[in-house]
Amino acid sequence: MSYKNILITKEQTIATITINRPQKLNALNKSTIQELHQAFSALEQNPDIKAIILTGSGEKAFVAGADIAEFADFSIEEGIQLSAQGQDILFNFVENLKVPVIAALNGFALGGGLELAMACHIRVAADTAKMGLPEVSLGVIPGYGGTQRLPQLIGKGRAMEMILTAAMITADEAYRMGLVNHVVAPEELLAYCNEIAQKIIKNSPSAISMAMTAINANYKEGENGFETEIKSFGRCFGTVDFKEGTQAFIEKRKAVFTGE
Known part of the structure; x- marks a missing residue:
């Protein structure tokens, strides 16, 4: 299957999905969310694939957030539907996938980007990566599971501060909080994620x-x-x-x- 916004490569039993919208800092629009759902679904059903690595194209961003222009004029009901559908077909879907997913955070992971990373099972960040949930600065709240998964990962107090201040944190800060599992140099990121995947695929x-x-x-x-x-x-x-x-x-x- 051909995709417009993502790239998929396979090396033996490990697949890598790259969100490929560098001109938009890999922002998530409806089309990209749907393509990611289709890709994860297909890979989960492929018996040869034992682990998946998810990353963003370029050096600036993993995913810099949702594509705000798509929903800037939405009504209340449209907002509810946007959140519910996104959680159903991507964020909850990834969390409940039968195949482990490793997020390789190569740059900004903001808003929906951080929410997507948190839905993955393991997170590895380049030391240049920055993370945050800046939604309240736009008059909205995280709608793709951020208010639920962030407290699970770093505790209620820290999650409250991150969400209410809309502040970004560095990769090292994220590591100290437990938000990411490892921090490595940018040039080592994918290789390090592959090493983790190799350890996983040896098991049942x-x-x-x-x-x-x-x-x-x-x-x-x-x-x-x-x-x-x-x-x-x-x-x-x-x-x-x-x-x-x-x-x-x-x-x-x-x-x-x-x-x-």
């Missing part, structure tokens, strides 16, 4: 998927994370990967996982 895809589901369950209203963990743990016993993993351990050899 079915177990990885269930582990992510169990972790996410702790943050979902109406779900009991411990119960989800117990059930997911039990389901592992019925997988081919479990039989292969335990047998390989007993036989003192490397396991060959299939994800079944």
Whole structure:
């Protein structure tokens, strides 16, 4: 499938999605959100893909926010629909993906860009990256999960300050807060993310998927994370990967996982 706003490359079992709107600092418009949904969906259904890296084109921005010109004159109902649809087809969709997604923050990650990074499972930032949720400076609030995921990652007090001041933070500040997992030099960013992906793909895809589901369950209203963990743990016993993993351990050899 051909895309207008994103690029996809594949190297063995690792795919890289690059948001490619450098003239707009990779801002998210409706078309880009839809293309990202289609790309993530296709990669999730591809049994050969075990990990995904998400980044932005150029050196300035991962995603510098949403494309404000698209919704500047929206009504209340249109605003509600914009938020609900975006969360459904992209942000929540990525968080609940069965394949782990690593966000490679190569520059500005602002507004919807930071919200997209927070929906990913792991975040790595270039030391030149800047992050923030500046929505209140425009008379609106984060609408793609920012008010929910930021407190989960860095705590309520810090999240309140970031959102209410609309301030940007550096990559080092983000690391100290726990917003990003690692900070590296810009030229090392994709290689470092690939190293993490390589460590992930050595393990059982079915177990990885269930582990992510169990972790996410702790943050979902109406779900009991411990119960989800117990059930997911039990389901592992019925997988081919479990039989292969335990047998390989007993036989003192490397396991060959299939994800079944």
